[in-house]
Each structure stands twice: as structure tokens, then as C-alpha cells.
Amino acid sequence: MPFIRNAWYVAGWSRDFGDDLVALTITGQTLVMYRTSTGEVVALEDRCPHRQLPLSKGKRIGDTIQCGYHGMTFNGQGKCTRVPGQDNLPASAYVDAYAVHERHGIVWIWMGDPTLADTDTVFDLPEFSDPAWHAHQGEGLHIEANYLNVAENLVDPAHVSFVHPTTLGNASSENVPVHVSTQGKAIVAWRWIRDAPPIGFFQKFGGFSGNVDRWHYYYLHLPSTAVIDFGSADAALNLPEDDRNKGVRIFALHFVTPVTEDYTIDHWMHLRNTAVGDEAASGQMDAMFKIAFAEDKEILEACHAEEKRPQKRKPIRIAIDKGPNVYRKRIRDLVEAETTEDLGEPVAPTFIQHE
Amino acid sequence: MPFIRNAWYVAGWSRDFGDDLVALTITGQTLVMYRTSTGEVVALEDRCPHRQLPLSKGKRIGDTIQCGYHGMTFNGQGKCTRVPGQDNLPASAYVDAYAVHERHGIVWIWMGDPTLADTDTVFDLPEFSDPAWHAHQGEGLHIEANYLNVAENLVDPAHVSFVHPTTLGNASSENVPVHVSTQGKAIVAWRWIRDAPPIGFFQKFGGFSGNVDRWHYYYLHLPSTAVIDFGSADAALNLPEDDRNKGVRIFALHFVTPVTEDYTIDHWMHLRNTAVGDEAASGQMDAMFKIAFAEDKEILEACHAEEKRPQKRKPIRIAIDKGPNVYRKRIRDLVEAETTEDLGEPVAPTFIQHE
């Protein structure tokens, strides 16, 4: 399936971009990115239009890039500023430039038409700037799988009991039904597991020993940003669904970036209403997340490899697939809209009148 | 060429299968195999019908397998016994199950229609249960080559002089003609090298110092089980062909299992009428076999790689190819029979009468 181009994807954390040229690939497009002397991150097509050497093999001259083969030079807007050996700069001497937006330490890139890139639509949450919440960036998890399978996994609470039995799930949730609805452009899948033993994560970070009420809310924003709102509270409180802030609450964020059809990077981080300012706790949580995400990676890569093999039968769908099914449907609609929107006005048929 | 499916292939030795889930591939089909609590070995299609995760990535729950992604569970007959999150079990929730038969410490699998799997047709020899003979299992030799080339090599005595000059052959046999005939469903290629120095193998295990009569009988049973009856006797005895049991006699068995078009496993073992009960001798023979089989592997992999390259001319056939030629012909006939047998009754043409 084609990628959705007119969308913001995460290229990396702010800390990933500085003076050096960084080569990366998003939606199959190779990019060279760097931070200019004014602090702005720029992203260019990573291929010199002359002999096609990746510009990331060249070097920075001020805020421009000089190609490493014959010295052709481009500025941060992709415009050629020098062709050694000649005075004129041909109109065809340019590289594509991409819209970039940086916020909360996250660098977003718009892979489609830059004139459509509206920074108001970049994903945001009020908790990023709420002093009662702590934000902590993790890493980028590299997965040899299609991004749709990675994103689908993030609107699928049912896998947690089986894939993460020691960290994020346990047997108590195996048969608890999943609710699915949509909230504007987001898909939400959730369930509460009431009055059950705490999972490993909250034994460690909630200090719970007795039974808890536990919730998982999976919000998936098209095309591929997920917020997993999960937490626990003492079962004695019988916490109402809307009072989750009274429990220990964590937002695990996943920015799922398609690299190629077969490769995805999941930049993960979290926001939490506990242990604010405690970086030791951040490190311990990261360690636990890494165990869980390595479990996802193994499953997702094995499924991806199987999808590449011949199939005797069409895969079946079951009750817990409601979230993934809605997600796939919306992605197909978005792809269809993008691939047809440039066709222009419908052509009126011409009738030829026969005598 | 398609694989022959309605046939018994060796999946492994009995010792290879226990409580753990074993993933393997035969005739291009991925399988998960394990031994149930009643001691029976079962073989299932290694792909969950839901999200296609290999079931071998899951875990055993009693005699069933629970998928590692969403917990869908299958018994040893491939029938789904649980779908977490719902009560009904859809009819499409199953995996294929394969017929398995275990005998003499060897596990056989029938890759085709299980209703055609007749255990009376599993390869056998009376010497397996003859106390005057000693059976010793070797290993599984992995070869990056098509199984037909591996099997063809086992009805081709002529290669021994050139590929195994220090172990199983020597120069005395280079020009001795090969006889080929068929015995029912088996192809037999053989030759006697009379009154010649013993080969390395029988210098060591026969205790021969003077000249010997040496024989090689290659029996190839379709699709790919080989018995190489070879041995030596003092040349002074002038041994008749049917008195081979009076010499030192070994049956080298090769169970050639197609994994993919480009990968084959040769499970090898031997039966012998000498050194019965002497496991030190078994180890010494295995060491010598391993030298010889590594020589075959090198040749077969190099030929396979060449077959993948473009060819300017069709390969030529020479006199010593009679055994391989008969084998290829019979394989083609079997494949043709399998691929056409499901076409049903010929359809009678319909004539439309015009006025």
C-alpha cells in the first residue's frame, strides 16, 4: 500500500540533530537533515541531482551542503548556490526540501506537499507543559516490519496479556472484553480490569501490594501516533473512569515512522503524573519498557516475515480485532484520498452524434 | 519442479522431538512439531490463522499450543480450542495437521493428503530388528542444494572415485562400469571392484591389508530414501554377489528431506554386520562419514549455485548417468501424476446444434 505523504511523522528527538549531516529514510524517501546556525532543523532530498551521490556524503559549508563528488552546493531550501566549473546555475539544479517542525524536543517532518504543511496539526498534549507531569524521552526502536502492523499493535490491548505477561500485562486480563470507539480522528480501544493483582510495572512504580483497578486506553491518531494511557489505583477506591488522574497514570507515546515497506522506527517516550523530576525512576521505567518493546519487536518481525511468505488462506479476524479493523479502514480511506486527489476535474464524456 | 507431497519424508530422529516446540520446514511448508503427553509426535502448520505468527513462537499449554500474540489455542489435530475475548470458535480457526509415524527411532511425516497416508509404505528393512546387525544414527547434514541433486548423487557410484578419494573410493574404481536396474519402486546402481586394494574405510574397519573384492549397491527409493550397501571381502574368497553377508557389510542410509527448492537436509545413519554393540566403532565410522559427506556437500552446493546462473548450453549426459536419468524420469512421472490427479473426470465437450 502507498504511504500517506501529507502527514507529520517524527524524524527524531531534538538531540539527534546538530551540526553534522544526518542521513535517514522516511516513507521510502532518503533525507539529509541538519541544524543550521540559526537553530532551525532542515531536511533535504539526500541525492545530488548531478551524479546522484547522497548529499549526506558531502560536507557542510556554513549552512549549505557541498556535494562530496564535484562540489555542487545547496542551501537549506534545496536551492543550488554553486556549480564548480561554470558560472550559471541551471534551473534543474535543486533538491527537494521538506517542511520540518520542532516542538517539545521532538522533530516532525511533513513528507508531502510543503504548502499543505500546517503546524497546527502537529500532535500535542497539554500534559507536555503541565508541571504536575513529567516527560521523559526514550529511544527509537527499529523494527523489521511494516508500520501498519506496528501501529495496529498499539490499538490492540488484547495482545498485552500474551506478549507482555511479566511487565505490562498478566493473566487477569485475558478474557476481559475490549471497548472500541472513535473520538474525532482518533481511534480508542480500552478496558478496565477491576479488583485484580497489579501488573509487574505497577508493583514496582505504584507501590501496590493488594488488588488494584487497572486501565488501558489506547488512542491511535492517524496515521501512526499512539498514546497509551494506562494506570492503576487501589481497588478500594473503585475509581470512576474519568478520575484516572487520581491513580498512578502514565501516557506511553509511540511515534511510529515508516522507513520502508519493511522497516519501521518507533520513537517511544512517556509522560507520567508520578515521580516527577525523578530521573532514576525514568531510567527504571525505560528498562521495563525495553523488555516489553523487545517482546513486541520479536512478534512483529515474525508476523512480517510470515506475511512475505505465500498464503494458503486469507487470515481470519476475531472479536478483539475491532480497533485494528477500524484503523486499517481509515488508512485505506486516507491512501485512496491522497492517490485520487490529484486527478483533477472529472472529464466529461464526449458524445459523437451519428447521422 | 513441484515437490511430491503424497510421500513419507523424515522429519528427524526420535530424539529430536520432546516437550519443546520445534519449528522446521519440509517441502516448503513450515511446521511446528512436538511430542504430546501420551508420547505421540504431532505436526501442525506453523502459522496462526489470525495474525500469522508462527505457532512455534507461542507456548505449550498441556498438549495444546497457545499463540504468542493473542492466545488463540490449537490442539494436536489443529483444531482451535480457545479464542480469548470471545466464546464462539469460528470454523475457519484451524491449522493443518500432518500425519506422523515413528518407527526404529525415526520420525516420518506425510506432507500430502492425510487420508492417503498409509503407514505400511513407510520405508523399512529387516536388518533394523536383526540382532546380528547394529544400527547407529548419525546426524542431519544441511545442504544448500535442491533435494533432487542430493538424491541423484546417491544413485551415482561413479562420483565416489573423484569426490571421496581418501575415504569411500579410490582410483581402482575410476573406470569400472556401473550396472543399473530397477527393483520394483527402487532404482539400483551397482558395481564390484574385484581384487583391488581396500579403500580407507575398510582398511580401518575390515582389518584388510591385502587385496579385496569390494561392492557398492546404491538403492534409491522414491522419492528420496537411499540405501548404500557397500562392503569388502578377502579377494581370495571370490565372493559371489549374493553372499555379501559373508563379508564386512554396511548399509549407509540417507533420508533426503526437501526443505525448500534450495535447501535439503540429509539425515544419515548406518546398519552394519560388524562391531555389533561397539559404540566406539560407531563414533569412528561417523567421523569418516562426516569427512565424506562434507565433500559431497561442497560439490552439491557448488553445482546448485551454478544451476542458478544463466546457462549458455544444456548440460550433457554421459554413460554413468543412467541411474540419475532413471531417477529423474520417475520423479517427473510422480510429479505429473500428483498435479493431474485432482482434475477429476474429463469434461465431455458440449455440442450446440445450429439450425
Add this chain to the structure above:
Amino acid sequence: MPFIRNAWYVAGWSRDFGDDLVALTITGQTLVMYRTSTGEVVALEDRCPHRQLPLSKGKRIGDTIQCGYHGMTFNGQGKCTRVPGQDNLPASAYVDAYAVHERHGIVWIWMGDPTLADTDTVFDLPEFSDPAWHAHQGEGLHIEANYLNVAENLVDPAHVSFVHPTTLGNASSENVPVHVSTQGKAIVAWRWIRDAPPIGFFQKFGGFSGNVDRWHYYYLHLPSTAVIDFGSADAALNLPEDDRNKGVRIFALHFVTPVTEDYTIDHWMHLRNTAVGDEAASGQMDAMFKIAFAEDKEILEACHAEEKRPQKRKPIRIAIDKGPNVYRKRIRDLVEAETTEDLGEPVAPTFIQHE
């Protein structure tokens, strides 16, 4: 693009060929080469016509090769001399033999029709046998790139300033225009950089400290042999172009051999009019050449990888591309001539007269 077959390519240095069988690939054709007892180097198709084992996996029996599978034997002309197990030698039992010519320690092979192989057309220079000049063989640089890109780089002086800033070029030449002309079958690109600081190479080997006049003449002989005549002289001499022998002058030779579409070996060596007989200087020069050629290799492999990726736009051509453009045009003409020359006489159309 198809390879040019009716041409001499360098298979290796004389020191590379002896008694042992050497397997190599040129223009996509696998070859086995060895030196016979009379000192002649022979080259045969590296594939037995019987079961396709590479003959290089066999062994020499005198001046013949015995196949490692069934002992079929071929002489240095590719003629079969033995088929074990039969007396007659079938006419189809042969391998192709290629014309080989050895001169100045270099082994050339003609990949096309041997009857067209004219040793008078093997590349030569009078300086190979001039006692005032010193010849020194380097190595074979393996490059994962198409040979046309490698050869094009050798008629492109403009890349030197950017790819080799510390060894063979420096910033003084960045904007000096390149002249291009043709001399018979060779393409020549050259420029003089007058009254400028010496490059690293001539600081070391010319003993220059003040400004020099520096020249680069790139001669590219079809299909892929390059002579780079480069040197320096004290700027005070204001050296005329034809008096280059009065300066420190080096001919860097590159014999570019296509292995496959994606792999090339560049056998490089040099001739020099300085430090004659001084092998320590040879070693020091090689060390500097290796730095520069590793820089070329990195660029060429990155360009080749990019050429394999989908292209949104056609690459652009700029002023400095004149040499490469002429080269590409001549190669296309040669390929077209080779691929059409065997079509024979045009077939006269047949007219059928209707009543």
C-alpha cells in the same frame, strides 16, 4: 547495458597466475585460469558441461583440469580428453576457451570471439620499456559499482578537488576549467593549474616547497583503460605543455575490468620518471594512492547504490561532464555495433503476387 565483449580486459598481474586454478569472473562470465607447464596462461569457461560443477573446484592433472565430480577432463583449449566410464568423447563435451595475452607483467583476456583477438591492439606505452622510467604494479581495487562509473571517474579531472583534497587535489583547482578532446580512439581531458601550491603528493615526492605548475591529463582508452599523466614543475620554469618530461611526471594506469553489472576490479599501477629503481618510493606512493582510491571507492559505491533506487528525476549534466559524456556516447556506439553486427544480411521481403 550489455558488456563489450570484443575487447582486451586485464585479468590480473602475471604474478597472480601459476600452477593453481584461479576462479574469476569477467563481463559476467566465470573463468578458470592457470599457467601451463610451458608458461602460457590459459582461460576456460568455469563450468563442466556435464553436471555444471565449476572446473576450478577440480584439480590439475598435468596441463589439463579434471572435474571434481565425475572426473571429466579438459585441456587448455577446452577440449575434453577423458570421460571416465566410457571410451568415446562426445562432441558436446567441451568448454569455451578464451584468448589470453601476457605483456609487461600484465595478463589480458579477450572476452569475445577468439578469432577476432588481435594482440597488436593490446594497450601499450613506450615508457614500459624505457630505462629512464620506472614501472610499479599496485593491486586490484574491488569496487561495488558498474565499470562505466569507475571508468567515467577516470576522464573527470573535476572530482579531484573534492574527493581527494589531501592527496591528489587541493582547492586551487576547484574552478579551473577542463579541456576535453579526442585523440584517435582515446578521450583526453586535461587542465593546468599554474603557479599554485603543490598538492600533497608532490610535496612528498617532488620536493617542492614554493609554487608549481601542475598538470592532469586523463587519457581514457575504450573500453576502460585509463592513463592519468600528472606532474608538477617549479612555477618559475613556466613549463610549456609539451615539455612535461622536464617536470616530475607520473602515469597512473587503471585497467578497469567489469566483473558483473554491479562489481568492478580496477587494477592500478604507475610509471614514473623519478626515483627510478627506488622501491621504497614505490611503497610510499602506493600508500598515498591507496588513500585516494579508497576515497573514490566510497563515492562510486554510494552513487551505484543510489542508481539502483527509484528516481524521481533524470540526473542533470553540467559543464565539467564533457569527458564523461563523450565516453558514454562512444560506449553506446560500441555496444550497438556489437549487438547488431551478427544480424547478417538484411532479409529481402517476399512479395506474393495476388491474381
